[in-house]
Amino acid sequence: MDGPATHDEGSGPVAPRAAHAPASPADLAAHVETARARAEASTGDASVDEALRALEGLADAPLSRHVAAFDAVHGALQDRLAETQG
Numbered sequence: 001m002d003g004p005a006t007h008d009e010g011s012g013p014v015a016p017r018a019a020h021a022p023a024s025p026a027d028l029a030a031h032v033e034t035a036r037a038r039a040e041a042s043t044g045d046a047s048v049d050e051a052l053r054a055l056e057g058l059a060d061a062p063l064s065r066h067v068a069a070f071d072a073v074h075g076a077l078q079d080r081l082a083e084t085q086g
Contacts, residue, residue, distance in 0.1 A: 028066070032059040047083075051076035 023031070035055045043049055051073050058069050 025063075028063065029059050032066075045080065047080045048077065051080070 032055065035052070036059070038052065043052070054069060054073050054076070058066060061069070
């Protein structure tokens with residue numbers, strides 16, 4: 001493709017992405033409860049199941065601990081994925 005990129009006629013400028021509003025405590029509790037329900041269901045992979053069980057009880061934990069908990073689970077899941085890819 002040679003030359004500058006073209007702008008489609010009739011399409012307006014792209015609006016900047018709106019910042020997400022902070023979730024309410026009820027929304028966070030619902031999110032954690034959904035994660036808990038998923039964690040209770042077996043994935044068939046013991047490492048993944050163990051990582052997801054780390055989310056149990058998070059709804060009762062102070063909000064300040066949530067980020068660290070999700071970060072730890074994310075790291076564990078990434079490690080397991082890397083193991084499966086060789």
